[in-house]
Amino acid sequence: xxxxxxxxxxxxxxxxxLSCQGLGVMEKGRHLFRDVSFSLGLGxxxxxxxxxxxxxxxxxxxxxxxxxxxxxxxxxFGGDAAAYGEEKRALALKGRIGLVHRETRLISNLTVLExxxxxxxxxxxxxxGQAEERIQPIMDCFDLFxxxxxxxxxxxxxxxxxxxxxxxLVKHPPLxxxxxxxxxxxxxxxxxxxxxxxxxxxRRECAFLISAVPPEVGREWVxxxxxxxxxxxxxxxxxxxPDGPIG
Amino acid sequence: MPRAYLSNLSGMTGRWLLAKxxxxxxxxxxxxxxxxxxxxxHGHGRRLTSRILVQQIYYTGVQSLDLVSLFxxxxxxxxxxxxxxxxxxxxxxNALARLVIVVIGREIAxxxxxxxxxxxxxxxxxxxxxxxxxxxxxxxxxxxxVSPYHYLCIPRLFGVMVxxxxxxxxxxxxxxxxGVVTTWIFTDLTVSNLIYELVTxxxxxxxxxxxxxxxxxxxxxxxxCLYHGFMAHDSITRVPPLTSRALVNCLLYVVFLNVILTxxxx
Numbered sequence: 001x002x003x004x005x006x007x008x009x010x011x012x013x014x015x016x017x018l019s020c021q022g023l024g025v026m027e028k029g030r031h032l033f034r035d036v037s038f039s040l041g042l043g044x045x046x047x048x049x050x051x052x053x054x055x056x057x058x059x060x061x062x063x064x065x066x067x068x069x070x071x072x073x074x075x076x077f078g079g080d081a082a083a084y085g086e087e088k089r090a091l092a093l094k095g096r097i098g099l100v101h102r103e104t105r106l107i108s109n110l111t112v113l114e115x116x117x118x119x120x121x122x123x124x125x126x127x128x129g130q131a132e133e134r135i136q137p138i139m140d141c142f143d144l145f146x147x148x149x150x151x152x153x154x155x156x157x158x159x160x161x162x163x164x165x166x167x168x169l170v171k172h173p174p175l176x177x178x179x180x181x182x183x184x185x186x187x188x189x190x191x192x193x194x195x196x197x198x199x200x201x202x203r204r205e206c207a208f209l210i211s212a213v214p215p216e217v218g219r220e221w222v223x224x225x226x227x228x229x230x231x232x233x234x235x236x237x238x239x240x241x242p243d244g245p246i247g
Numbered sequence: 248m249p250r251a252y253l254s255n256l257s258g259m260t261g262r263w264l265l266a267k268x269x270x271x272x273x274x275x276x277x278x279x280x281x282x283x284x285x286x287x288x289h290g291h292g293r294r295l296t297s298r299i300l301v302q303q304i305y306y307t308g309v310q311s312l313d314l315v316s317l318f319x320x321x322x323x324x325x326x327x328x329x330x331x332x333x334x335x336x337x338x339x340x341n342a343l344a345r346l347v348i349v350v351i352g353r354e355i356a357x358x359x360x361x362x363x364x365x366x367x368x369x370x371x372x373x374x375x376x377x378x379x380x381x382x383x384x385x386x387x388x389x390x391x392x393v394s395p396y397h398y399l400c401i402p403r404l405f406g407v408m409v410x411x412x413x414x415x416x417x418x419x420x421x422x423x424x425x426g427v428v429t430t431w432i433f434t435d436l437t438v439s440n441l442i443y444e445l446v447t448x449x450x451x452x453x454x455x456x457x458x459x460x461x462x463x464x465x466x467x468x469x470x471x472c473l474y475h476g477f478m479a480h481d482s483i484t485r486v487p488p489l490t491s492r493a494l495v496n497c498l499l500y501v502v503f504l505n506v507i508l509t510x511x512x513x
Binding site (some may be wrong): 003064066087090092094095096098099103104105106107108109118119121122123125127128166168171236 | 284287288292293294295298375378379382383384386387388389390391392393394398
């Protein structure tokens with residue numbers, strides 16, 4: 001059973017971006033993890049450390065609505081899975097979550113810019129010009145603006161992975177789920193990315209959950225850590241950021 | 248022993264038929280899902296889907312024009328010449344116009360156009376969707392709040408449909424034009440008479456058959472190819488066999504539909 005510490009129970013329900021209760025996922029008849037419970041409130045950041053790389057990814061995929069847990073329940077923005085059962089609502093929910101895991105890819109037959117503006121064009125009805133204007137500062141910040149006309153296969157590995165994170169950043173989702181960004185980006189760009197999402201979280205625009213190995217590398221950015229050992233979750237509150245998970 | 252063999256044979260035939268029926272029903276269900284998504288997501292990303300629609304018409308329609316034109320010119324020239332020679336022997340050259348309208352206009356043009364589109368665009372569609380599915384790009388689309396069926400299927404479906412109808416009409420025009428020129432060069436028929444006979448022998452049903460075949464083939468090809476593309480989700484090695492199966496199934500369905508439509512308008 002996960003331990004909880006530093007709870008902050010007086011926060012209103014609407015501020016809870018994601019909450020999991022007794023979550024469990026199985027793969028090939030074995031538990032990847034079980035009995036994981038936590039709540040992520042607006043403005044909070046959490047770190048997941050797992051003893052197997054599949055565990056954090058499976059947790060993030062379930063939290064992004066890309067699969068169903070084998071046990072337990074999830075709530076996004078106050079609504080449970082049944083509230084997002086209808087196709088249009090399920091898609092709208094996914095559009096509000098910025099997920100990047102180790103196997104996430106850009107759409108290969110679109111340019112970097114088209115990948116970035118896809119969500120804005122489709123959901124907000126912007127023209128590609130309007131969308132480009134809107135995302136230019138963030139693309140500039142992550143040094144991708146010059147490469148915007150290139151196709152994904154023309155980018156270096158580091159730029160390609162960076163583009164994935166920027167694609168999620170430009171959506172301005174209220175929830176980010178990033179699997180091991182340090183491995184993708186290197187320390188400098190990793191710090192830039194986490195500064196950006198930490199800044200947004202501090203402005204109460206979003207909440208985020210990242211995974212890191214070892215957990216020490218991400219602790220300075222987050223409020224609490226879930227240690228997932230022996231296929232179950234144990235929760236620790238970060239020393240640097242004393243706000244714990246919402247109870 | 249023979250009884251057991253017959254029993255086995257009937258069992259195998261039954262299973263094969265059931266599997267085929269199941270496959271056809273799945274494809275029809277996929278088409279139904281596409282139509283439902285089209286209604287449900289009406290107005291979403293209109294500019295984006297219009298752009299893909301135009302691209303699809305360009306890839307399927309415009310880029311196939313040279314190949315379709317070549318086939319049309321050769322087929323038209325050959326059929327006019329062969330038809331003239333055969334009809335001259337039996338003294339019925341005045342039936343040439345009606346013969347070519349029926350043979351080229353109603354049968355050869357839709358079938359050859361469909362075959363060209365199946366091999367050029369059908370294979371590309373199955374491969375593209377298959378690889379997108381296996382590589383997790385479809386998941387990426389969903390995470391952008393984009394409906395994969397709406398974004399990927401609807402523009403391709405309409406793009407191929409419009410292209411096939413236009414290409415069939417273009418095939419007819421090019422084949423008849425090439426046939427008239429060939430007849431003018433190599434035979435003693437008067438061109439003005441031949442054109443007059445061609446115009447007067449066209450019936451309303453001919454237009455209907457051409458449009459119906461263009462429409463049905465134009466819907467069948469993208470639906471079958473998209474369906475097979477979405478079936479590839481295990482590994483990348485599944486994509487080539489599924490592409491090959493999609494092309495074979497497309498051909499079978501198109502031939503089958505051709506027979507039904509020909510009989511219906513006979």
